[in-house]
Amino acid sequence: MNEVAQKQGQGVFPGQIPRFITLEGIDGCGKSTQAQLLAEDFERAGYDVLLLREPGGVRISEKIRALLLDPSNAEMSDTCELLLYEAARAQLVHEVVAPALAAGRLVVCDRFYDSTTAYQGYANGMDLGLVQQANELAVGAYRPDMTLVFDLDPQVAAARAAARDAAPDRMEAKGLAYQERVAAGFRALAAAEPARVKLVDAARGIEDVHADVRALVGLA
Secondary structure, three states: OOHHHHHHOOOOEOOOEOOEEEEEEOOOOOHHHHHHHHHHHHHHOOOOEEEEEOOOOOHHHHHHHHHHHOHHHOOOOHHHHHHHHHHHHHHHHHHHHHHHHHOOOEEEEEOOHHHHHHHHHHHOOOOHHHHHHHHHHHHOOOOOOEEEEEEOOHHHHHHHHHHOOOOOOOOHHHOHHHHHHHHHHHHHHHHHOOOOEEEEEOOOOHHHHHHHHHHHHOOO
16 A cells, blocks of 8 residues: 555555556566556446556646657667656656545556666666656655566567667667666566566467456556
8 A cells, every 4th residue: 555545545446446546667678568457457347547657747847858768869868768767757747646545546657656766777877876866756645555567588579679660769779788777677676576567478379468467556
């Protein structure tokens, strides 16, 4: 249960459905597809659900997203990158996440602060304590009840991305070794917080992965 739910005395939905669920993983792991499927599941089950993505989700955050992912911004420093992600996140929490949770809605978010820990912390090599402080500043008390990490070999993820025949964004263009460090970071997070962070084998088909997701969130 997150701190906001504790303060409001609402807890999670009946059946222990988490109120705030985030989906994480390296680029090409399939988490965005699973986020969409999960939101549709909740809607069919009668929940008032809000599906979001990071960075983005609101006007200011979408503008920051464009800066972060533009391949022409290759000279962006690691510190600038970290602060831009946190700025986009802070605005999303302020405008959307906090009001939605306060209203009793269920929130499903495609990426949240664990991505920053994995990408800017583990992969970029920034001080993890500093990254944690930045995450805490951006989100305050609004932390996920459950985080699903879609674990996939970076080479397989790269092949999937290549099959989409789309130009890589600035983060995707950092290469295979970078994605391997990100994947290791996500696994370290799962090992450190097993009660919240759940690893999902993303090497299987969409329906098999989706079945695991439904079971983990209490919809199976």
